Amino acid sequence: MSAAPRPAAPLLAVRGLAVTYAGSGGGVPAVRGVSLDLAPGETLGLAGESGCGKSTLAGAILRLLPRGTAVTGEVLLDGEDVLAMRPGRLRAVRWTEASIVLQGALHSLNPVQRIGAQIVEAIELHEPRLGRGAVRARVAELLELVGIPADRASDYPHRLSGGQRQRVLIALALACRPRLLIADEPTTALDVMVQAQVLRLLARLQEELGLAVLFVTHDLSTLAAVCRRIAVMYAGRIVEEGPSDEVFRAPAHPYTRALAAAFPVIGDPAFRRHPSGLPGDPPDPRELPSGCPFHPRCPLAQPECPDVDVRLRPAGAGRAAACVLVEPA
Amino acid sequence: MTPLLELRGVEVGFPVRGGRVARAVDGVDLTVEPGEVLALVGESGCGKTTLARTIVGLERPDAGEVRFEGEPVARRGGALRAFRRRVQMVFQDPAGALNPRQTIYEAVAEGLRIQKTPGNEEELVAQALSRAGLRPPERFFRLYPYEISGGQRQRVVIAGAMAVGPSLLVADEPVSSLDASVRGEILELMLGLVRETGVSILVVTHDLGLAWNVADRVAVMYLGRIVEIGTTEELLGDPKHPYTAALLSVVPEAGGREPLILSGETPDPTRIPSGCRFHPRCPLYASGEAARLGIEERCRGEDPALAPARGGPQLAACHATALTEAAA
Numbered sequence: 001m002s003a004a005p006r007p008a009a010p011l012l013a014v015r016g017l018a019v020t021y022a023g024s025g026g027g028v029p030a031v032r033g034v035s036l037d038l039a040p041g042e043t044l045g046l047a048g049e050s051g052c053g054k055s056t057l058a059g060a061i062l063r064l065l066p067r068g069t070a071v072t073g074e075v076l077l078d079g080e081d082v083l084a085m086r087p088g089r090l091r092a093v094r095w096t097e098a099s100i101v102l103q104g105a106l107h108s109l110n111p112v113q114r115i116g117a118q119i120v121e122a123i124e125l126h127e128p129r130l131g132r133g134a135v136r137a138r139v140a141e142l143l144e145l146v147g148i149p150a151d152r153a154s155d156y157p158h159r160l161s162g163g164q165r166q167r168v169l170i171a172l173a174l175a176c177r178p179r180l181l182i183a184d185e186p187t188t189a190l191d192v193m194v195q196a197q198v199l200r201l202l203a204r205l206q207e208e209l210g211l212a213v214l215f216v217t218h219d220l221s222t223l224a225a226v227c228r229r230i231a232v233m234y235a236g237r238i239v240e241e242g243p244s245d246e247v248f249r250a251p252a253h254p255y256t257r258a259l260a261a262a263f264p265v266i267g268d269p270a271f272r273r274h275p276s277g278l279p280g281d282p283p284d285p286r287e288l289p290s291g292c293p294f295h296p297r298c299p300l301a302q303p304e305c306p307d308v309d310v311r312l313r314p315a316g317a318g319r320a321a322a323c324v325l326v327e328p329a
Numbered sequence: 330m331t332p333l334l335e336l337r338g339v340e341v342g343f344p345v346r347g348g349r350v351a352r353a354v355d356g357v358d359l360t361v362e363p364g365e366v367l368a369l370v371g372e373s374g375c376g377k378t379t380l381a382r383t384i385v386g387l388e389r390p391d392a393g394e395v396r397f398e399g400e401p402v403a404r405r406g407g408a409l410r411a412f413r414r415r416v417q418m419v420f421q422d423p424a425g426a427l428n429p430r431q432t433i434y435e436a437v438a439e440g441l442r443i444q445k446t447p448g449n450e451e452e453l454v455a456q457a458l459s460r461a462g463l464r465p466p467e468r469f470f471r472l473y474p475y476e477i478s479g480g481q482r483q484r485v486v487i488a489g490a491m492a493v494g495p496s497l498l499v500a501d502e503p504v505s506s507l508d509a510s511v512r513g514e515i516l517e518l519m520l521g522l523v524r525e526t527g528v529s530i531l532v533v534t535h536d537l538g539l540a541w542n543v544a545d546r547v548a549v550m551y552l553g554r555i556v557e558i559g560t561t562e563e564l565l566g567d568p569k570h571p572y573t574a575a576l577l578s579v580v581p582e583a584g585g586r587e588p589l590i591l592s593g594e595t596p597d598p599t600r601i602p603s604g605c606r607f608h609p610r611c612p613l614y615a616s617g618e619a620a621r622l623g624i625e626e627r628c629r630g631e632d633p634a635l636a637p638a639r640g641g642p643q644l645a646a647c648h649a650t651a652l653t654e655a656a657a
Contacts, residue, residue: 049508161594191372192535196579196590218509221581255510262509264538266565266580273520275542277513281478297510 009079010037011180011212012061012098017073019056019065027070028285030056032236034073040179041210045223045244047259048233049282057233058184058216062094077180095126099173101166103185108169109157115168116143116153122175142171146201163194167201174205181206184216199226220256221263224248232256235283235293238312242319252321254300292324300325331399332360333497333529334384334416338393341379349599353379355553356393358635361497366523366530368544368561370537370576374595376553381499381533385418397497414444417490421502423482427474433458434470437489444493457492460525461485462518480511484518491522498522501533516543537580541565549573552606553598555635559643569638569645571613604629605648613649624648 017034020027031053038044048054059065061075063082075082077097085093102108110118119139123130130138140150146167157165166186173181183202187195203226206213215227223230223244230244232253240253251257258278264271280297283289289296295305302324315321341354353376361367371377382388384395386402386409395402397416403409417440420426427436437454440446446453458466461484474482483503490498500519504512520543522528534540540547540561547565548558549572557570568574578589591610596602608614608628619625627633627648638645639652 049510163594191594192576192579193372193591194594196588197592200588200590220509225581258510262513263581264542266538266541266577271538271541272561273543275513275516275520275539277515277517278510279514281480281511282508 010076011040011042011078012036012038012214013074013076014057014061015074015076017057017060017071017075019053019060020070021056021066022068022070023286026286029288030236030285031060034233034236034238036231036238036241038180038212038214040212041206042229043206043213043215043227045227045230046214046216046233047218047220047223047230049218049259051282051285052233053236053285054216054233055184058100058182058214061182061214062098062100063090064100092126095122095173095176095178097178098180098182099176099178100182100184101169101173101186103188109165111157114154114156115160119143119153119168119172119175122172126176138175142174143168145174145205146171147197161194162190163197166190166194166198170198170201170205174209177209178211180212180214182214182216185218186215187222188217188219195222202226219263220248220259232259235288236285237293237322239294239323240315240319240321241312242315246316246319252315252319252326253323254298254325255294256321258297258299292322330362333363333365333398334359334361334531335396335399336360336380336384336393337396339380339383339390339395340392341376341383341388342391345599351598352553352601353598354383354390355598355601357550357553357555359548359555359558361529361531363496363529364523364527365546366520366532366544368540368547369531369533369550370535370540370547371550372535372576372595374552374598375550376598377533377550378501380550381418381501381531384497384531385416385499386413387418410444414446414493415495416497416499417493417495419483419486419490419498419500419503422506423479423486424474424506426486427482429474431473432470433463433472433474433477433485436474436485437492440489440493446493453492457488458485460491460522461488462514463488478511479507480514483507483515487515487518487522491526491528496528498528498530499533500530502535503532504539505534505536512539513542519543537565537577549576552595552601554606554646556607556647557638557643557645558635559641563641563643567641569641569643569650570607570647571611571649572607573645575612604631605633605646607647619649622649622652624652 014036019031020029046054060071116139120135123135143150148167187198227244230247231238231241234255240256248260251260261276278297283293291306291308292310295301310322310324312320312322315326336357336359339357342350342352345351369377402412437457438450441453455466458469463469463484504515544561547561548555551572557573568577575589575591602609605628613619614628619628633646633648635644635646636651638650
């Protein structure tokens with residue numbers, strides 16, 4: 001399970017990404033220097049709690065952040081820096097190279113347009129030379145791909161259940177055959193059974209289409225089940241990264257350990273009548289604690305932690321963690 | 330021992346467009362014992378929130394009976410006020426449950442005033458905040474909800490509910506709006522309150538992991554009906570009803586089980602299927618197992634009651650699991 005050699009050319013390479021939102025009384029640093037790689041066909045899970053910067057990172061990859069947001073670093077998609085792209089090139093890359101499925105499936109579709117027409121629109125915008133018959137065939141194929149009968153194309157979104165709408169959004173994201181899918185909390189508002197259906201669908205698509213998937217969620221246990229690798233974010237940085245089952249089962253960073261323990265293993269006596277959490281709340285990006293930003297909540301905090309701005313360091317084969325207690329292997 | 334709370338054949342319906350009725354709660358029998366934590370588990374639309382609202386008196390049952398401490402729940406007068414003091418509800422979203430223009434002190438004191446709780450108000454507020462882990466309590470008196478964190482807000486809501494001295498707390502998804510790392514502390518607080526004050530808690534949740542964390546017993550609800558009930562160990566260790574088994578199999582934390590993913594979504598409560606309400610989605614029915622057991626007709630035509638399940642002490646509403654060893 002360990003130390004598979006990194007493929008030489010990642011599909012997505014994020015280098016030293018920093019994002020600062022404009023705010024009254026100074027900028028709000030939401031992402032503070034993140035680097036990550038995603039190989040073609042690979043799945044990477046990005047976990048973290050509210051305010052950790054995970055959705056900002058996802059949005060920055062396709063430049064979907066509000067105007068006035070300062071973004072520095074590099075987002076290399078197949079070697080080309082998205083942050084340096086001209087608007088025309090960026091429009092072409094969105095949908096055809098990389099697309100995004102956002103949380104809140106109930107509100108992302110146009111309520112007064114039939115779902116088939118919404119998919120047609122996306123295809124025609126990017127492939128204007130495709131004939132009408134070919135477009136219609138693609139729509140049918142996409143709906144079937146996500147498990148919705150093609151004849152539902154003439155339905156309006158309100159005719160569909162929450163799970164079906166989320167499937168339509170996935171079909172929409174795949175309309176122009178991207179190689180990278182960014183899924184930001186794609187199952188959060190759904191019931192557990194429907195969530196399982198959508199996760200199984202994403203896993204199947206990833207395999208059949210050779211998609212690379214960046215999966216963003218607060219639910220570490222879901223990531224462990226669907227992603228090969230996990231990166232855990234806290235206060236705008238990645239604090240731990242590695243193969244998902246190792247990170248989930250044997251976390252190296254105290255924050256990951258606490259987060260993993262917050263998802264009880266049913267049947268495990270250690271969790272029975274023993275909920276596990278951390279004091280305090282995730283920090284406000286406007287008022288980050290000094291040194292290691294996790295130190296005020298850390299059960300293992302050392303005297304030097306308020307002063308040391310600790311960066312990711314190797315923590316075993318294919319693993320890294322940002323904690324002074326991690327001894328480089 | 331008289332149960333603290335007893336529901337018999339409770340039904341609650343809502344008229345919807347077209348003259349149909351959504352049968353949100355469709356014949357529920359349930360008890361909560363003193364000092365017990367009972368988890369009511371189900372997916373959205375199963376009726377669990379309506380049932381919780383009915384228990385605290387926010388909905389009135391169309392049929393059946395709710396008894397509290399052995400007595401039917403009063404509809405008016407002093408007896409109703411006494412009931413409202415004894416049964417308190419904690420809602421899902423602490424930000425919405427607190428008035429943003431009210432200080433923390435006022436938020437907790439309000440319930441005491443409405444319930445005309447005897448004693449020194451300031452002492453009672455301080456005691457309630459302190460018991461909810463907000464210490465020293467005086468530091469929180471003059472703060473507004475926006476000045477404290479999400480976890481602290483939920484503590485204030487719980488403090489307000491506990492201040493009037495209830496014997497039953499009905500908590501609807503009490504931690505689902507909180508960050509994962511904060512949830513454990515709130516659940517720990519709830520378990521501490523049970524230990525220290527003997528309060529019973531009915532916790533409504535979609536989260537089986539939460540049930541494993543805190544509940545003594547679990548009741549699983551599907552389309553307005555309880556389909557399985559038993560101790561947490563029995564029910565989550567060896568689920569009998571095929572719906573419970575499926576729910577448990579898709580929880581990533583359950584680990585190692587082959588996921589049994591049901592197709593479709595929970596049906597519309599205005600059109601509850603005939604016979605066993607679960608049969609259109611039931612894997613036993615779909616796989617032909619029900620036919621092999623010779624019960625297919627009954628699954629389609631006969632509404633199963635909660636009955637002791639084969640091989641386990643818990644109760645399940647399923648024709649297949651109700652079969653005796655001899656008949657199987």
